[in-house]
Amino acid sequence: MSTYFGKRLHVQSIVIAACFGLLFATDTAVAQWQEEFCLRTGPDSVRTATSQARNIAAEGRFVHTVWSEKQDGKWRTCYRRSTDGGTSWEEMVPLSDYNTPWPRQDASIAVEGERVYAVWFDKRDGTFRVYFRHSLDHGEHWEAEQCLTPGEHACWFPSMAVSSGEVHVVWTENQGMTFGIRYRKSTDGAGEWSDPVTLAPFGSVEGPVITASASTIHLLWYEWTGGSDIFYRRSTDRGASWEKEVRLTDDPGYQNNCVLAVSGDEVHAVWHDRRTGFWDIHYCYSWDGGAHWGEDEPVMLTQYYCLFPTIAVAGQTLHLAWVDTRNESGDIYYCRSNDAGYSWGPEEHVVSSPQRSSYPSLAVAGDAVHLLWTDYHTDLHSEIRYRGNPTGNTGTTASEDLVASTGYYLDQNYPNPFSSSSSMRFSIPAAAHVKITVHDLLGRTVQTVLDGERSAGTHVTTIVGTQLPPGSYLCRMQADDVMLSRMMTVLKN
Numbered sequence: 001m002s003t004y005f006g007k008r009l010h011v012q013s014i015v016i017a018a019c020f021g022l023l024f025a026t027d028t029a030v031a032q033w034q035e036e037f038c039l040r041t042g043p044d045s046v047r048t049a050t051s052q053a054r055n056i057a058a059e060g061r062f063v064h065t066v067w068s069e070k071q072d073g074k075w076r077t078c079y080r081r082s083t084d085g086g087t088s089w090e091e092m093v094p095l096s097d098y099n100t101p102w103p104r105q106d107a108s109i110a111v112e113g114e115r116v117y118a119v120w121f122d123k124r125d126g127t128f129r130v131y132f133r134h135s136l137d138h139g140e141h142w143e144a145e146q147c148l149t150p151g152e153h154a155c156w157f158p159s160m161a162v163s164s165g166e167v168h169v170v171w172t173e174n175q176g177m178t179f180g181i182r183y184r185k186s187t188d189g190a191g192e193w194s195d196p197v198t199l200a201p202f203g204s205v206e207g208p209v210i211t212a213s214a215s216t217i218h219l220l221w222y223e224w225t226g227g228s229d230i231f232y233r234r235s236t237d238r239g240a241s242w243e244k245e246v247r248l249t250d251d252p253g254y255q256n257n258c259v260l261a262v263s264g265d266e267v268h269a270v271w272h273d274r275r276t277g278f279w280d281i282h283y284c285y286s287w288d289g290g291a292h293w294g295e296d297e298p299v300m301l302t303q304y305y306c307l308f309p310t311i312a313v314a315g316q317t318l319h320l321a322w323v324d325t326r327n328e329s330g331d332i333y334y335c336r337s338n339d340a341g342y343s344w345g346p347e348e349h350v351v352s353s354p355q356r357s358s359y360p361s362l363a364v365a366g367d368a369v370h371l372l373w374t375d376y377h378t379d380l381h382s383e384i385r386y387r388g389n390p391t392g393n394t395g396t397t398a399s400e401d402l403v404a405s406t407g408y409y410l411d412q413n414y415p416n417p418f419s420s421s422s423s424m425r426f427s428i429p430a431a432a433h434v435k436i437t438v439h440d441l442l443g444r445t446v447q448t449v450l451d452g453e454r455s456a457g458t459h460v461t462t463i464v465g466t467q468l469p470p471g472s473y474l475c476r477m478q479a480d481d482v483m484l485s486r487m488m489t490v491l492k493n
């Protein structure tokens with residue numbers, strides 16, 4: 001794959017487009033979100049995970065969900081599935097008994113083929129422990145429960161990843177009021193488990209989230225450092241050994257509630273961030289399996305709160321949802337990137353609650369996008385609600401449609417990011433005067449790359465990075481009445 005890193009501001013696209021009337025890569029597929037469906041109204045209360053746990057997973061036409069619910073002051077973990085892509089839902093299946101007064105169990109779910117895996121924590125015997133169950137037949141039947149943390153220390157907020165039949169589980173463990181991240185894996189589909197190992201040293205660490213792609217395992221967490229910052233660690237040998245941790249943020253304020261998604265070598269990290277005084281959604285990207293990371297940047301930069309992001313990925317297509325307080329109570333908004341986070345389409349207001357909505361979780365499978373969340377429709381009861389978009393994972397970008405229909409095209413510069421120079425390829429269907437310019441994020445022209453006549457066909461020009469300060473830029477091409485643009489990043493020389 002190419003070694004560019006594609007991460008750009010959704011807010012930048014909005015601001016610059018407003019200034020210049022530029023054409024950005026956005027989704028042309030019309031959103032086809034279906035009606036909401038209430039999966040469960042709690043006996044007393046129900047909720048999806050308040051941490052980074054993934055409460056929905058999908059593969060093919062099967063959609064699997066988990067949540068926690070309370071009755072008479074005690075909580076349990078429950079499961080429900082759809083076998084037709086979210087159109088209809090089978091009866092709920094309890095995965096544990098009502099057993100603990102603790103208000104959170106933060107269940108997480110994963111799927112691979114016919115196997116479905118669920119993990120959660122509870123305090124049934126007086127100590128917080130992590131429990132696990134799995135199904136061998138798409139969730140039809142469930143194997144006996146396993147306790148993954150039988151020791152004396154409190155363990156909570158598990159996260160789970162599955163790849164090539166191997167199951168990887170991490171959790172936060174409390175040892176004498178210091179918190180570390182512990183890890184176990186099973187190489188035989190949950191038959192036997194490795195001994196626990198420590199992946200983040202005991203101190204003030206929380207919120208682990210794990211994901212996997214082939215033999216590479218990715219771990220993300222946050223650590224209290226006066227504020228809080230995001231850290232990353234990976235294993236390239238299926239969890240047998242782990243490389244040194246990498247600090248992804250080093251900023252004032254708070255960065256937490258981090259989530260991960262991976263597609264091949266492309267790793268995407270998202271969290272909510274309060275360095276500006278408001279909670280914003282920030283994004284960071286690795287283009288080479290976690291070996292290197294770009295700088296984090298906001299996807300949403302607002303004067304209100306954007307919280308609890310959730311992300312799902314399929315190839316180059318990223319799906320992002322979050323809780324948004326622009327309408328005061330808290331609704332759920334969604335946006336999508338078709339180019340691995342390089343540009344983001346407009347946000348969609350997908351959930352509007354009479355009271356408030358919280359803790360969303362996304363999954364993708366085939367052409368469909370699936371969304372699960374906790375909804376407070378009334379003052380008396382919370383609900384687990386679902387909404388699907390059967391065509392939300394299809395579509396092309398506007399620039400791709402444009403070149404297909406008219407022959408105009410502006411390719412992504414390569415390499416990107418770059419320091420000295422970068423090549424930009426473009427195509428025009430007929431002879432035209434072509435002007436290619438580079439703009440900073442205030443809209444000022446900082447470099448004219450090309451300004452002259454060109455014949456029909458494909459051409460290549462060069463952007464000189466040594467003339468530009470490090471940062472993010474917009475490269476714009478104008479030919480006849482057509483304007484196309486690409487975002488790019490210049491690094492220090």
